Each structure stands twice: as structure tokens, then as C-alpha cells.
Amino acid sequence: MNIARLNILGTLRPTLSRLPGSYYSFGRHFTSTSDGNYVTCDVRNGVAVVKFSDPKEKVNSLSEGLTSEMKVHLDRLLTDSSIIAGVLISGKPSNFIVGADIGMLEKCKSAGEAETLARGGQEMLLRLRSSSKPIVAAIMGQCLGGGLEVAMNCHYRIAVKDKKTVLGLPEVMLGLLPGATGTQRLPALISLPEALTMMLTGKQVRADKAKKLGLVDLTVNPLGPGIKSPESLTLEYLEEVAVQIAEQLAKGKLTTNRTRPLPERIQALLFKNQWVRDNLVFAKAKQGVMKQTQGLYPAPLKILDVVKTGLERGEQAGLEAERRGFGELSQTPHSKSLIGLFRGQTLCKKNRFGKPAREPKTISVLGAGLMGAGIAAVSLDKGYDVVLKDMNANGLTRGDQQIQKIYGGYLKKKKITQSEKDVYLSRLNPTLNYADIANSDIVIEAVFEDIKVKHAVVKEVEKYVRPDCIFASNTSALPIAQIAEASQRPENVVGMHYFSPVDKMQLLEIITTDKTSKEAASQAVQVGLKQGKVVIVVKDGPGFYTTRILSFTMSEAFRLLQEGVEPTKLDKLSKAYGWPVGTATLLDEVGMDVGAHIGVYLEGIFKERIAGGTRELGDAIMASGFYGRKAGKGWYIYDNSAKKGSPRQMNPEALAILKRHSLTPKLENTDEQIQMRLIVRMVNEAILCLQEGVLHNPLEGDVGAVFGLGFPPFHGGPFRFVDHYGAGRLVSLMETFQNAYGPEFAPCQLLLDHAKDPTLRFHK
Numbered sequence: 001m002n003i004a005r006l007n008i009l010g011t012l013r014p015t016l017s018r019l020p021g022s023y024y025s026f027g028r029h030f031t032s033t034s035d036g037n038y039v040t041c042d043v044r045n046g047v048a049v050v051k052f053s054d055p056k057e058k059v060n061s062l063s064e065g066l067t068s069e070m071k072v073h074l075d076r077l078l079t080d081s082s083i084i085a086g087v088l089i090s091g092k093p094s095n096f097i098v099g100a101d102i103g104m105l106e107k108c109k110s111a112g113e114a115e116t117l118a119r120g121g122q123e124m125l126l127r128l129r130s131s132s133k134p135i136v137a138a139i140m141g142q143c144l145g146g147g148l149e150v151a152m153n154c155h156y157r158i159a160v161k162d163k164k165t166v167l168g169l170p171e172v173m174l175g176l177l178p179g180a181t182g183t184q185r186l187p188a189l190i191s192l193p194e195a196l197t198m199m200l201t202g203k204q205v206r207a208d209k210a211k212k213l214g215l216v217d218l219t220v221n222p223l224g225p226g227i228k229s230p231e232s233l234t235l236e237y238l239e240e241v242a243v244q245i246a247e248q249l250a251k252g253k254l255t256t257n258r259t260r261p262l263p264e265r266i267q268a269l270l271f272k273n274q275w276v277r278d279n280l281v282f283a284k285a286k287q288g289v290m291k292q293t294q295g296l297y298p299a300p301l302k303i304l305d306v307v308k309t310g311l312e313r314g315e316q317a318g319l320e321a322e323r324r325g326f327g328e329l330s331q332t333p334h335s336k337s338l339i340g341l342f343r344g345q346t347l348c349k350k351n352r353f354g355k356p357a358r359e360p361k362t363i364s365v366l367g368a369g370l371m372g373a374g375i376a377a378v379s380l381d382k383g384y385d386v387v388l389k390d391m392n393a394n395g396l397t398r399g400d401q402q403i404q405k406i407y408g409g410y411l412k413k414k415k416i417t418q419s420e421k422d423v424y425l426s427r428l429n430p431t432l433n434y435a436d437i438a439n440s441d442i443v444i445e446a447v448f449e450d451i452k453v454k455h456a457v458v459k460e461v462e463k464y465v466r467p468d469c470i471f472a473s474n475t476s477a478l479p480i481a482q483i484a485e486a487s488q489r490p491e492n493v494v495g496m497h498y499f500s501p502v503d504k505m506q507l508l509e510i511i512t513t514d515k516t517s518k519e520a521a522s523q524a525v526q527v528g529l530k531q532g533k534v535v536i537v538v539k540d541g542p543g544f545y546t547t548r549i550l551s552f553t554m555s556e557a558f559r560l561l562q563e564g565v566e567p568t569k570l571d572k573l574s575k576a577y578g579w580p581v582g583t584a585t586l587l588d589e590v591g592m593d594v595g596a597h598i599g600v601y602l603e604g605i606f607k608e609r610i611a612g613g614t615r616e617l618g619d620a621i622m623a624s625g626f627y628g629r630k631a632g633k634g635w636y637i638y639d640n641s642a643k644k645g646s647p648r649q650m651n652p653e654a655l656a657i658l659k660r661h662s663l664t665p666k667l668e669n670t671d672e673q674i675q676m677r678l679i680v681r682m683v684n685e686a687i688l689c690l691q692e693g694v695l696h697n698p699l700e701g702d703v704g705a706v707f708g709l710g711f712p713p714f715h716g717g718p719f720r721f722v723d724h725y726g727a728g729r730l731v732s733l734m735e736t737f738q739n740a741y742g743p744e745f746a747p748c749q750l751l752l753d754h755a756k757d758p759t760l761r762f763h764k
Helices: 064-079 102-106 111-129 146-152 170-174 182-189 192-201 207-213 230-250 262-271 274-293 298-313 315-330 333-347 370-380 393-412 418-426 451-461 480-484 518-530 546-562 567-576 583-590 592-610 615-624 652-660 671-692 698-709 718-725 727-741 749-756
Strands: 030-034 039-044 047-052 085-090 095-097 135-139 142-144 156-160 166-168 204-206 218-220 362-366 385-389 428-431 442-445 470-473 493-498 507-512 534-539
Touching (some): 039 064, 047 064, 047 230, 085 095, 085 230, 111 315, 146 182, 156 230, 166 207, 170 192, 170 333, 182 192, 182 298, 182 315, 204 207, 274 298, 298 333, 315 333, 333 698, 370 385, 370 393, 370 493, 393 418, 393 428, 442 451, 442 518, 451 470, 451 480, 493 518, 507 518, 518 534, 546 567, 546 583, 546 592, 546 615, 546 671, 567 671, 592 615, 615 652, 671 698, 671 718, 671 727, 698 718, 718 727
Parallel strands (some): 047 085, 135 156, 142 166, 362 385, 362 442, 385 428, 442 470, 507 534
Antiparallel strands (some): 030 039, 039 047, 166 204, 493 507
């Protein structure tokens, strides 16, 4: 959910890699212990180690239980004269605190209640910061949202230097702003442009980057590999370092000196000037927000206002604006929609079929094209051995080059090291021979979208693989049951519909037939989850869920183009409604040939319901070879020599074809009508998929539409859109379109039921 990617404009930092001796050489000297369900407090040589660990969850959040117990221990830390310093640390190696408990926020029925919640967080953390005793935050794993706000109000921050330790304020991704001092504290610790970037984009930084920014005072290296339970030992080691630092701070043996390098000090001095701030920082940041979000998301703009208030009128005014802004944003439909998507993501990261009896270890991918190579790429760094098979050497070479390019990008962005890259790529076995797939646990085919080709592949695969090997098809439209007709073991056949580019798109659509076994489905989901995908599971049918609902929208887009809506206008209006990619551009990106192939197939099944643009237009486009970006021409001309950033030129030859196949609009075609004609076709078909049982629940339908197709995230998906827009209002609009155009705009029965009974909602 990437709603904003903006390009907006450090002491005591001793290098402690490892202290002398083993961890156990430090010893343990507890003078008292106070246990609770969430938080414990152990006092060691006068240093109170406040350790939090939610017993019910894998991660720590600032839940009511954890927060109330933390307050008790903080009271003791601050008032007990025998305690000279404190350490805040998690008992979970994977995370410090990942943020506030969303459930607490969802209970707030008004902006005032949410504002009160934020005020409580602010007061607790301000009390922490005002302590005369030094308090050290010891960070390992994720430190996000309210967790980072806790750490920022400590007097010293230590972080483990590894990939899993990240710091960030991702509240904007939920349509919110940091509500417990974050908007004021982050700009006080790091440069203003960096602080805005983190808050406006939800960007997370690793420990070494955080140290460079001035957000962390000290990094420590994790204990090396080959040690039993290295994560837990690293956490214990971190605790010992933090206790030693806290004790030295309390006794005056260490002092913090956060003097930044000279260029950063000069920059900070310049930013004290309000004119410079407003015109060089805030104006540029707002420009970036508007460009990326079309002004459709209130949270980024509110963050800018709140930060600016604090800088101009002081921290107290900033904190007041922060908690008021937090309360207001919490009640917006944008925030509720984004939180709903977060809930959906959480649901879709679980295997509803349970853990498979046999964990897949070797994956074979058939077809080394863009999709096949992408599937192989996202499997290699997850521990799978991958066989990549193609029919010819040239195809195999191109696939291998694509994988090399993907991992070269990871290396360039420092997501992996050279040695890690070498290890991952060593797991790849490119081949031209079917015999090399014999040891596969699961075979994923990504070959041409033709049922005869699919059948031939199924039969050939089953000659070589074990009887328990799962066969998965990456088809985007052909029914899996139809593909399984060629299999001797249809119970092992399942659909795994990936989205392009596979290494960037989050969604994976798993398709099951009436014959697919629970074990086959479980293994397919397990592979997808391990690949890092958000997985939805749908029942078999033409186009499944995502391809089906997209096809109805694309059909309407073709009709709008025939009615004289130019590609640039169609793009502008769809993006203004919140789609991340303009509709005409999307047609070019998907490929006219692919769209036409699927469209003809689905037209034979759905008949007049999928009506829109004429078949004659599609035939003319196909005959012209204007397939889109991959052909260099579609609705636009794709010229690699064009100056970067310059607007794309429309393809005059494609416009001439449109003119020859023009249609007379039957309505005024206002901007709103154009936008709604596109969206209602998708929404109605999504609801029909739920009505027919293709979808198991509305939540997966929303996740699939947003993460697979780019449905405007602030609407939350087709089902949450109906809840907010109103089923009755939507039906009335569709009836207007139906009277003008015909049955393709007829509301489905489930939507009509919701329109008749306003108490019915897809999401409670």
C-alpha cells in the first residue's frame, strides 16, 4: 500500500562490536523482581530492566494491558531512590514494539475519544523523557509507530545492527499520524527533510542508517552464526550492553554528544528560518504529496500541518495539534478503509488449510519468461531449491538474466550482501530437460495461455514427478478444473495466479477446484506465504476473481475510448479517483494481446454481462500490432530515447482506429460518470463473485482488488466501498447506466439485497 513515495530534500558513539568475554562473564545480580502478565522489572546494580512481552501475540503492541503494566513499572523506576537508571527492552527477539493496538483505536467512536487516547500516550512518554534518571532503549527487531515513539523519548538508544531491526513511523499507511509525540520528537532528533520523509511515506530505516541519521546512539553487532539460538543470545547480549551503558550514564562516566557533521549543522541552522522552511522543505514536501496522492489522502497533509505547528509555535502547541489531528483522522473513512486492509493482510498471511503434512523444499518452474523467472526469483532467497525449465536455450538464458537482474537490484539497494546473492543463486538449476524436475515437491507452470498447451504440459510433467508432487498452474483465466482434466491425479492440481512483476507485486491468488485436496491447497498456500505474498484463496471459475472483475472494467474502458474519451483523459480521471495507474496505461502495461485473448474467452462465457467495447475494435488493434509497452506502441508511444520525465505521446494511429470504430455516448459522460462507470463494473462483479461462492469472504475480495489490481486503497476495496458509498445510492446510479446501456449494468441480487436493507453491511 504505497500511497506516497516522496523525493524530499550525528557524540558519544563508541563502536561496541562485542564486549570482552562471553555473555555469561557479566553475571546476573537481581536485587528485586516484580512480575506481570506483560511487563517485568528486574533491578540489577541499581539499573531497572523493564522488559515487555505480550504473552498472547507474536509481537508487542501498546495494548491496554501492556501499557497499564508499563506505567506501573515506570512509576517505580522514576520514584524508587535505589534505582539509578533504566533500560527498556523487549522479551521478543523479533520486535521491540510494533505500534499501538489497533483494536483500542477501533473502539473509539468519536474523534474526542481517539484524541483522549493520544493524550494518554503523550503524557506517559513525556513523563519518561522528563526523568532525571537516564533511560536506555535497547532495540532488536521491529521498532515501529508507538514503539519508536517510546524509544525516542528515552535518553539513549541502542540497536542491533541486522536486517530485522528496523525503525519507522508507518501510521500514514493506516491513514493516521504518529499520535504519541512522534510528529514533534522525530524532527527534534534528525534533520527535518529526513523526518518528513519517514512520516509521509512510512519509510523504515535499519539500525546503521538510523545511527547515521542521529536516531540511534549506538549499534551493536548480533552474535555470529553457529551459536545455539543466536537471536535469544543476541537479545541477552543487547540487554547486558544496555545495562552497562545505563549504569555509566547514571554515574557520569558517559555523556551523550549528538553533535552533527558541519553540513548538517548548517542545514539545521538554515531551517530555523521560517521562509526557508516553508519554501524549501514544506512546499516541496506538499508538492510531492499532491503529486503522489492527488490530494485524496488527508493524513500526509495533516502531518505537514502538525509538524509545522510545532516548529512555529513550540512543542506544546505541536502536541496539541498532534492529538487533535490523530483524533480527526481516526474517524475518516480513509483510515477505516486502510485499517480494514491491514486486517485483511493479516488474515491473508495465515494458512486456512493448516500446516501441510509435507513441507515443500524443491520447486520447479516451467517457462522462463517474465512470470516464470519472477516466480523462481522470489523462491530462491526463501530457502527453496528451484529448477527453472524452458523449451529452448535462448528462453532459459533470458530467464536467468532476469533473475540476475533482480538480485543485482537487491544488492545495489543493500538488501543483500554479495555472499548472500551467491548463495541464493546457487540454488537455481536452469534446465531444458524434464528429467531434472523428478525431485520436485511442487511444479508451477507459467506457459502460454492455451488449454491444449496446458494439457500437454500436465501429461509430460506426470511422467517424471512423484505421485505426491503438486501441480500448480499460473493461468490467469482458464479454469483449473479444465486444466486438471488432463491429470491422472486431479486432487494434486491447484491454481497459483501470480501478478507481474512477481518480485514487486504482493498478491498471490490460489484457486481450488472441487477435487483439489486439502494437502495440495495447504502446500500451495504455504509456498506463497513463504515467498512473502499476501494470499487469497478463491474457488475455481472462469477468470477466478481478480482477472474476472478486471476484465469487466477493461471492457468498459474500451467503450469509453470508443465514445471519444482520449487515453490521456481516461488516465487523468482514473488516477484522480485513486487508481495508482491510469486505465489506458494499464491496458498498455497488461498488453492488448493478452487482454484481447482473455476478453474473447470470457465473452463466450459471460455473454452480454461483459459487454462494453466492440469486438471489431479489438480485432483492429490486434491486426495493427499495437499491443502496448512491450510492442513499443499501444494507446501511447513508448520511446526509449525520449527525455526522462517528459509526457508520453498518444499513438495517432491508435487514435485513428478509435475514430473508425467510434460510438455515440448515450449519456453526458461527465467526469464523475466516467469514473463511476469504470468502478461500478468492478464492484458489481466482485459482489457477484461473493454471491456465487467464488470468494470466501468480503475481506479477501477487498485485499485481492487492492493488492492485485490497484483498486483505490483509501476506498478499502469493492466491499468496503459499498459500505461507505451506500448500496442504495450505488444501485440508483447503476440503474441510470442500465437504462442507457443495457444489462451489463444490472445490479446483482446481493447488492440489491443490501440496497433494500440499509442495516446490511459487508464489513461489521
